[in-house]
Amino acid sequence: MQVDADKESGFCFGVQNAVKIAEEALLRGEKVYSLGDIVHNEREIGRLASLGLITITHDQFSSLKNCRVLIRAHGEPPETYLTAERNNIGIIEATCPIVRKLQARIRKTWIRAREESGQVLIYGKPGHAEVKGLIGQTNGEGILISGPGDISRADLSKPVYLFSQTTMGRSDYRNIARLIREGMRENGVTDPDRLLTVNNTICGQVSNREPHLREFAANHDVIIFVSGRESSNGRHLFGVCRSVNPNSYFISSPEEIDASWFIGKSSAGVCGATSTPKWLIGEVYEYILNLGL
Ligand code: SF4
Numbered sequence: 001m002q003v004d005a006d007k008e009s010g011f012c013f014g015v016q017n018a019v020k021i022a023e024e025a026l027l028r029g030e031k032v033y034s035l036g037d038i039v040h041n042e043r044e045i046g047r048l049a050s051l052g053l054i055t056i057t058h059d060q061f062s063s064l065k066n067c068r069v070l071i072r073a074h075g076e077p078p079e080t081y082l083t084a085e086r087n088n089i090g091i092i093e094a095t096c097p098i099v100r101k102l103q104a105r106i107r108k109t110w111i112r113a114r115e116e117s118g119q120v121l122i123y124g125k126p127g128h129a130e131v132k133g134l135i136g137q138t139n140g141e142g143i144l145i146s147g148p149g150d151i152s153r154a155d156l157s158k159p160v161y162l163f164s165q166t167t168m169g170r171s172d173y174r175n176i177a178r179l180i181r182e183g184m185r186e187n188g189v190t191d192p193d194r195l196l197t198v199n200n201t202i203c204g205q206v207s208n209r210e211p212h213l214r215e216f217a218a219n220h221d222v223i224i225f226v227s228g229r230e231s232s233n234g235r236h237l238f239g240v241c242r243s244v245n246p247n248s249y250f251i252s253s254p255e256e257i258d259a260s261w262f263i264g265k266s267s268a269g270v271c272g273a274t275s276t277p278k279w280l281i282g283e284v285y286e287y288i289l290n291l292g293l
Helices: 013-027 042-051 058-062 078-086 097-115 129-136 148-153 170-186 209-218 232-244 278-290
Strands: 002-005 032-035 054-056 068-071 090-093 119-123 143-145 160-164 196-198 222-226 248-251 267-272
Touching: 002 278, 013 032, 013 042, 013 068, 013 090, 013 097, 032 058, 042 054, 058 078, 078 090, 097 119, 097 129, 097 160, 119 129, 119 170, 143 148, 148 170, 160 170, 170 196, 209 232, 209 267, 222 232, 222 278, 232 248, 232 267, 267 278
Parallel strands: 002 267, 032 054, 032 068, 068 090, 119 143, 119 160, 160 196, 222 248, 222 267
Antiparallel strands: none
16 A cells, blocks of 8 residues: 655644744753643644643743743734733743734734724634734724624724634635625625725635645545644644545544554555644654555
């Protein structure tokens, strides 16, 4: 049986960058706390914990003093930086540069929008760390749109500046923009594009994976998808593989593989989410090769 590891699977640039920053600080012998899981993958968190990384919650962060805390790729709202300043906490900045730029853009837009009674709308997942960081740029005034049902929370007779969390789906985002335009028309706005600004803020590092994985999954008899169970990106991308190849299996570790999945098959593809480390994909690939099928 032919076995292929997908070369494009593995961490996105932002997560890769954050892990590298954490490793460098740990190698310097520093005591490093990570505010929240650095990546949604238990195996990688375990590896970094063995190097000394201590993951903390936001509650634990509030009571820490005189130490160094790493901000992960998703970023944080301004209050986190204020708390750090108050408690003499040194920040190890590992926010993804793309997210940092987006935060700055939202802040600038929000300041301008206030002058014209406009609103900043953010399409994203409720409770997601990146979304909290983005809404934080608007002093909490930005309106979270998690689906079509939330659009009515905005006043569609006034200017709207629409942004998206970086990892949302492109077609869903386009649909939200379309529904806002429709809602504006219903509110008597004849030319919605005069009032609506749609900012293209979806990150290609994630959205480009989908068409690629669809092709990869279609080109193999069996797909072994490697991801942490907590990763929403993992669940989504696994669904994409499964939709084109029903012989797709979700695993978090090589030991979960059942050799009977490969009976009568001539090719297997190993791939994963943007939160799956490349070394783990390699481990799974080797494991299947060693089955000697
Ligand atoms: S998905 Fe894109 S924006 Fe988000 S952390 Fe990864 S590289 Fe950065």
